[in-house]
Amino acid sequence: MKINRAIKERLEQVHQLIEAISENRDQLIEIAVRDAGFTLRECRIEVDMNLDNLRGFDEMVPVFSERQPICRQDQEVALLLPYNGSAWLNTAIISIFLVGNRVRVKFATKGSDISRFTESLYKPIFGDAICFEYTDGRSFLENAMSNPNIPAICLFGSDDHALYYQNSVKKFVKKFIFEGPGKDPFVVLPGADVDAAAKELSFSKYIYAGQTCTAPERVYVHESLHDAFVERFVELSRQVNTGDPADPDTQMGPVASERAIENIKAQLKDAVDKGARIALGGRIDGHMVCPTVVVGATQDMLGVREETFGPVSFISAFKDTDEALRLARENRYGLRASVYGDDTAVNFGNELVGEPYCHPVDKMVFGTFGTVGVNQGRSESWKRAFVSKPVGGYGYSGWIWETIDNEFILKQGPKLLSLETSQKTS
Numbered sequence: 001m002k003i004n005r006a007i008k009e010r011l012e013q014v015h016q017l018i019e020a021i022s023e024n025r026d027q028l029i030e031i032a033v034r035d036a037g038f039t040l041r042e043c044r045i046e047v048d049m050n051l052d053n054l055r056g057f058d059e060m061v062p063v064f065s066e067r068q069p070i071c072r073q074d075q076e077v078a079l080l081l082p083y084n085g086s087a088w089l090n091t092a093i094i095s096i097f098l099v100g101n102r103v104r105v106k107f108a109t110k111g112s113d114i115s116r117f118t119e120s121l122y123k124p125i126f127g128d129a130i131c132f133e134y135t136d137g138r139s140f141l142e143n144a145m146s147n148p149n150i151p152a153i154c155l156f157g158s159d160d161h162a163l164y165y166q167n168s169v170k171k172f173v174k175k176f177i178f179e180g181p182g183k184d185p186f187v188v189l190p191g192a193d194v195d196a197a198a199k200e201l202s203f204s205k206y207i208y209a210g211q212t213c214t215a216p217e218r219v220y221v222h223e224s225l226h227d228a229f230v231e232r233f234v235e236l237s238r239q240v241n242t243g244d245p246a247d248p249d250t251q252m253g254p255v256a257s258e259r260a261i262e263n264i265k266a267q268l269k270d271a272v273d274k275g276a277r278i279a280l281g282g283r284i285d286g287h288m289v290c291p292t293v294v295v296g297a298t299q300d301m302l303g304v305r306e307e308t309f310g311p312v313s314f315i316s317a318f319k320d321t322d323e324a325l326r327l328a329r330e331n332r333y334g335l336r337a338s339v340y341g342d343d344t345a346v347n348f349g350n351e352l353v354g355e356p357y358c359h360p361v362d363k364m365v366f367g368t369f370g371t372v373g374v375n376q377g378r379s380e381s382w383k384r385a386f387v388s389k390p391v392g393g394y395g396y397s398g399w400i401w402e403t404i405d406n407e408f409i410l411k412q413g414p415k416l417l418s419l420e421t422s423q424k425t426s
Contacts, residue, residue, distance in 0.1 A: 003065050010098050011061060013125050017094070018054050020121045021047065021087070028117060032086035035113040037287075039245045039253045042208055043086060050087035056387040057098060060418065067422040069100030070152050070175065076102035077421050078144035080137060082156040083108035083256060084211045090118070091386045092417055096154070097130055099422035104150070106133045106140045110256060141165065145172050152177065152421050159396035166401065175402040177420050179213075181307045182335030182397055184369075185328040186216035189321065191342030194229050196375075200338070201313070202236040204378040206252045206291060210311040211260070213397075214336045214371075214378055217308050218297075219315040220327050226317040230295055233313070234280045237291040240311075252311060254287035260309045264289055267303035271314065274301055281312075299330055307333070325351055329367030334394035336371040338378070349374040357390055358400060358413035358420075365394040370414040390414030 021028065025047055032043040071077060077096050081089050089107065096103050107115035112134065119132040133140055137157075144150045145168045152175040155162055162178045169176040188197050204216055221229045245253035255261055261284065268282055271294050281292030289310050297304050297314035304314050318324045325348070328337060339349045353372040354365070370393030373381035385391045392398040392415045400411040400420060 003061055006100065007061060007064055007098070010100070011058065014054060014057055014094055014098065016125045017090070017121065018051055020125065021051060021054075021090070024117075024121065028087060028114075031113050031117050033245050036083065036086055036110065037245055037254055037256045038086070038208055039250045040248050041251060042253075045207075046085070047087040050090055053088070053091050053384060053387050054094060056384050057094065060098070060388055064099050064418065064422070066425055067099055067419070068425050070421045070423060071101045075149045075151055076104045076131070078140070078147075078150050078153045079103055079105045080140055080153075080155045080157065081105065081107050083110040084208060084213075086114045089114075092154070092156075093130060095386050095416065095418040096421045097126070099418050101421050102128075103130045104133060104144070105130065106135070106137065109136065142168075145169070145174065148172075151175060154417055154421070155179070163396075169401045170403070170408055173403050175400070175420070177400050177415065177417065178398050179392060180335075180396060180398045181309075181333055182213040182215075182393065183218060183305075183307050183331045183333040184214060184216050184336045184338065185218045185220060185331075186338045187324050187328055187340070187348070188219075188221040188225055188229055189324065189339065189341030189345050189348060190222045190224060192222075192225060192340040192345070193375075194225055194232055197340035198229055198232040198236055200340070200377050201233055202240070204338075205313055206237070206240050206311050209252050209255050209289065211255060211257075211309055213307075214382065215309075216338055216378075217312075217314065218304055218328075218331070219313050220318050220324050221315060222324070223317045223319055226315075230279060230293070230315060233315075234293050237280050237293055240291045242288060242290065252291070255289050255310045256287065257309065258287075261287060261289070263302075263306065264308060264310045264312055267301070267306065267308060267312070267314075268292070268294070270302040271297060274298065276301065276314070299327065305331065321348060324348070328352060332366060332395045333397045334366065334369045335397035336373070336378075336381070336393065337369045338376075339372060339374045341375070346374050354394055355413050358392060358411045358415040360409055361412050363410070364396065364399070365412050368394045370394060370397065386417060388416075390416050 281290040
C-alpha cells in the first residue's frame with residue numbers, strides 16, 4: 001500500500017515526540033507527581049506505557065492512509081482532557097493529529113503544570129498544528145461550540161457535564177465525542193481462581209487510588225467463594241503502602257478531587273446506614289482515603305449506583321449466574337466489566353459485551369459494556385487503548401452525537417478518536 005507523504009511527515013513528528021518524552025522522562029514524572037498527585041511508581045508506569053503506545057501508531061499507518069481529516073486546513077478539533085492522567089493524554093492528542101487534523105487542546109486546570117511542560121515539548125515539533133489553551137473548561141467548550149472552524153469536539157469528563165451541551169451540539173451542528181465515567185462490575189463466578197481474581201482487583205482498584213474510569217467498583221462474588229475472596233482481598237488491601245506520592249515506596253497516594261472525597265464519605269455513610277459492613281478501612285484523613293472494603297452491599301446503595309472514583313470496593317454475594325448478570329447490568333454506566341471464572345466464564349462475558357465498534361442507536365443502551373475482560377487483567381484488556389483498541393462504552397459512559405443528512409444521530413460503543421475525527425477517502 002502506498003503511504004502518502006503527509007502521513008509519513010506526521011509520523012516522523014510523532015517519532016520526534018517519543019524521543020523528546022524519553023529524553024525528558026524524569027522531569028515529566030516529577031511534574032506529574034507534583035501536579036496530579038499520583039505516585040512516583042504510577043507515573044513511571046504511565047510514561048513508559050505511553051511511549052509504547054505512541055510507538056504503536058506505526059501499525060495504524062495503513063488504516064490512516066485510507067482516511068482524510070474531518071477538518072479543513074483552517075479548522076481544528078477541540079479536545080478537553082481529564083485531570084486523572086499525564087503522559088497517556090498524549091495518546092488522545094496524537095490520535096487526532098495523525099489523521100491530519102489540527103488540534104486545540106485543554107488539559108484540566110489541576111494539570112496546568114503538566115500542560116505547560118507538554119506544550120514545551122510539542123511546540124518545537126508540531127508548531128501551531130497543536131495548540132494549548134488555559135481558559136476554564138466551560139469557556140473552552142462554549143467557545144468551541146460557537147466557533148465555525150471547530151467541526152468536532154472531544155470531551156473527557158462527567159456525563160452530567162456532557163448532557164448539558166446536547167442542544168448546543170444540535171444548534172451548531174457539531175460532532176461531539178464523549179468519553180465518560182464507569183461503574184465497572186467485577187464478577188467472580190464459580191470455578192474462579194480466587195487468588196488471581198483478588199490480586200487483579202487489588203491492582204486495578206488501588207492504582208491511581210481508584211481514580212480511573214475503568215477501576216472496578218461493584219464487586220459480585222458467588223456465595224460459595226465469597227468469604228474466601230473477601231478474606232484474600234482484605235489481606236492484599238492491608239498490604240497497600242499509602243503515603244507521600246513522591247516516595248518511591250508509596251503504592252497509593254491521595255484522592256485529588258474534593259468532590260470525590262465528599263462523595264466517598266456520603267457513600268460510606270449510606271452503606272452503613274443501609275446495613276453494610278466496613279471490613280477494612282473507612283478512614284479518610286484530608287485527601288488520603290485508606291483502602292476500604294465494604295461487604296454486604298446492595299443495589300440501592302449510593303456506592304453501588306454512583307461512581308466512587310476512589311479506593312473503595314463494594315462487595316455483594318450472588319447465588320447463580322442469572323442473578324450475577326442482572327446485578328452487573330443494573331447500572332447506568334457501561335464502560336468495562338471484569339469476569340473471573342472457569343472455562344465457561346467466556347459465555348458470561350459474551351452476555352455483557354456490546355458490538356466491537358460504535359454504532360447508531362435509537363436511545364441510550366444500558367446493561368451492555370464496551371469492553372469485557374474474562375480472566376484477564378485490566379492492563380491486558382486495555383492494551384493499545386486509543387491507538388488500535390477502540391475505547392468507550394454504553395449508557396452514560398460515552399457516546400457520539402452528530403448530524404448526518406439533517407438527522408441528529410446518537411452512537412454508542414467503543415471508538416477510536418482517530419477514526420471519529422476522520423473519514424474514508426472518497
